[in-house]
Amino acid sequence: MERSLPAATPSASAAPADAVGGSRIGFENVSVTYGSLTVLQSLTLTVNPGEIVALIGPSGSGKTTALRAVAGFVRPSSGRIMIGDRDVTNLAPYDRKIGMVVQNYALFPHMRVEENVAFGLRAHGASEAVVRARVPECLAMVGMGAYAKRYPRELSGGQQQRIAIARALANKPQVLLLDEPLSALDAQIRRSMLDELAKLHRDLPALTVLYVTHDQTEALTLANHIGIMRDGRLKAFGGAQSLFRNPPNRFAAEFLGRANLLPVNDLQPAGEGRVSVRFGATVLKARNHHRLAKGSDCLLCVRPHDFKLGSSRPDANRLSGVVRSVQWQGDVHNVVVEVAGECIRLSSAPMREPPEPGASLDVHFDPADVTVVPEDGADG
Ligand SMILES: Nc1ncnc2c1ncn2[C@@H]1O[C@H](COP(=O)(O)OP(=O)(O)OP(=O)(O)O)[C@@H](O)[C@H]1O
Ligand SMILES: [Mg+2]
Incomplete structure (x- = not known):
């Protein structure tokens, strides 16, 4: 069963990450297999601190698997996952200092917005004073300060997704994982959310982001670097503009633009x-x-x-x-x-x-x- 999202938020009491490269995400030859099926093949990739890397690729190419391996929901069959200089391959999701947002909001329906955002903080033993200060801060970051008392069912899809982002940021993660966060939204809202995500990253420049999407416009708009996956392999990786201008193979040329x-x-x-x-x-x-x-x-x-x-x-x-x-x-x-x-x-x-x-x-x-x-x- 999918673990509930707040479990992926970092522990407030986790040891501080190393000062240098503390939030770098490193895949080192990471493979993931399900039975006899290898769905991620020796993935080696670095997301530098403060950078947004987008992983794009067709359905089933292994994007979510890669993301879940960083979150700790999938155990690699070989290779290592690094966050900063820490080998987190065998750490529980709780201990990874990560926030995660998925496609379909996954808010707790019976909790008001403020309780949803507070959930991860409380789960990690934050005091009421910390919760009272941090929840409005997070809601303000995503422009949802006025919605604290609403239930998820009283929000639009775009608003729910903003709350999911606020919840993922509550514990001040250094690493944010986004799995198709905008794909359930219609085109117009998607565009305004894209602008908001870009602004959020300008406001939190130290946040390291791995962003999974089908949508090349999202990747080109947000990402510093883009990785293109196919059949569990990284087929191309490079600076967004350079990869667009100089695709290394047919697949990359056709998939990105x-x-x-x-x-x-x-x-x-x-x-x-x-x-x-x-x-x-x-x-x-x-x-x-x-x-x-x-x-x-x-x-x-x-x-x-x-x-x-x-x-x-x-x-x-x-x-x-x-x-x-x-x-x-x-x-x-x-x-x-x-x-x-x-x-x-x-x-x-x-x-x-x-x-x-x-x-x-x-x-x-x-x-x-x-x-x-x-x-x-x-x-x-
Ligand atoms: N728990 C599982 N058990 C068996 N196979 C799985 C499991 N999870 C994923 N897979 C398989 O692994 C492959 C990669 O899946 P993954 O979810 O990473 O793809 P994706 O690139 O995120 O696709 P999409 O764009 O459709 O979300 C797929 O073939 C999928 O069927
Ligand atoms: Mg996926």
């Missing part, structure tokens, strides 16, 4: 840190961030918004094709163009006179905006 991955070949040096590649009969230039070898067959990653319409600078890459579809989505036009047998997708600012399907279209893109990416290996 939309990408056109053009099959290209005959990679050759082209001076000024650029390489040239052949796409059908056209030679294109790109960055070679991953230092792929001369002669390689690979993929050219072009984000939809990197394609521009119309006249181009002389040094831009140019492609000509036939428009297959045009879709207006309010603030963008999405256009599919067939070029050399491949369908490429481009996003442009809304056009007054968008091209018609069947029309010829010239597009260009800057070599500085694109990189070549290796095709995934066998375990891709």
